[in-house]
Amino acid sequence: MLFNLFKKNKEEADTKEDAYLTLRIRETVRETADTLTVYFEQPEPFLDYKPGQFLTLILELNGKQERRSYSLCTSPFVDPFPGITVKRLEGGLVSNHINDQFFPGKRVTVMKPLGNFVSDYHSKNRRIYGMIAGGSGITPIMGIIKTILVNEPLSIVHLLYCSRSQDSIIFNEAIKGLQESNPGKLIVAHQLSQPKEGWEGACGRLDKGKVAAYFAEQLQDPGLESRFFICGPEGMMRSSQDALAELGVPAEAIRTESFYLEKEQTVAEEDTKDLVSRLVTVVLEGEEHAFDVVPGKTILEAGLDEGLDMPYSCQSGLCTACRGRLIAGKVTMDEDAGLSEKEIAEGFILCCSSKPADSEVKVRIE
Ligand SMILES: Cc1cc2nc3c(=O)[nH]c(=O)nc-3n(C[C@H](O)[C@H](O)[C@H](O)COP(=O)(O)OP(=O)(O)OC[C@H]3O[C@@H](n4cnc5c(N)ncnc54)[C@H](O)[C@@H]3O)c2cc1C
Ligand code: FES
Missing domain, CATH: 2.40.30.10 (Translation factors)
Known part of the structure; x- marks a missing residue:
């Protein structure tokens, strides 16, 4: 299929x-x-x-x-x-x-x-941007840094980037080039978890204490608005968010992108015994498709089993490719990391991690 x-x-x-x-x-x-x-x-x-x-x-x-x-x-x-x-x-x-x-x-x-790992840009913005990346998490951050540097002459970007060793720093030369062509506007602090001989910079993993210590100093100027972008391993992202919260950075100023979440045990088999199949209607490109979702299956899985060309990618609640708006009924969402609070409040759900919790559920794919 x-x-x-x-x-x-x-x-x-x-x-x-x-x-x-x-x-x-x-x-x-x-x-x-x-x-x-x-x-x-x-x-x-x-x-x-x-x-x-x-x-x-x-x-x-x-x-x-x-x-x-x-x-x-x-x-x-x-x-x-x-x-x-x-x-x-x-x-x-x-x-x-x-x-x-x-x-x-x-x-x-x-x-x-x-994706929602995006910012607004304006030539008059005077912001401190804090970029916190681990490994391949530098990828989206690289595009954002380049955009800030070209569009916001009054903003300053701090990049805190953790890699394994000197050889595994992705975009090392490109980052140096950006620093040279934007003096004082891009400040980079590398951190290596397994440095090779000769490394004189910071060592170890990026933990809460290191993130807090670094940004406590950078956030001194109350006249500057701050924006944070975090992408990397789960533990690093969590400790960075905790550190920023302790520094008083509001949640709205922090954007995160997860590439992978350690999956927790989903509904145990015995828990599904009491559940019943539910009727779900999916509105896809204006057409309504009704089908049953059996216990333990998500709306996406059941839709794909029906042969529907529903959009999806990660199937882990991270990427939002399967996003839909709940028009009727209720669902339980196992993972909503990809959705913003605003999207959740507006009734958006992720079909890959949603199971119907009402006798009739209707979702419009948007
Ligand atoms: C929004 C988003 C953006 C992404 N952007 C990038 C990017 O720019 N660059 C990039 O290299 N990857 C990125 N990823 C991760 C990428 O989508 C894949 O998950 C990754 O390449 C692994 O796929 P695979 O087929 O090689 O591994 P699989 O064959 O799917 O998995 C192999 C094993 O590794 C585990 N696993 C899967 N993914 C990860 C992971 N990321 N970390 C740790 N363990 C994992 C699996 O559970 C499995 O045990 C992104 C993911 C998301 C959701
Ligand atoms: S397919 Fe990625 S969030 Fe659902």
């Missing part, structure tokens, strides 16, 4: 411009031993994206459709071609395929750019 969907997506790529695109690889650049940047030719019309958003790649591997999200590392204000940077994961299917098998000329089906 997934294979058929892939065929369907490919065939419809030209007609369903809104949802899917086919991009041609222009160039690949090895950033570190295990990280590759893939630049795409501009499609016609040009790819419409905000710095910090991500693409969902739809690949067919071993006869099965695979979808993975990758943040755009480029800025539409600066870079002529959009790019993603992919880090190999040990045993990872898609990240290794991209690192080994992506070459110029190859065509890739993607979903249009999505």
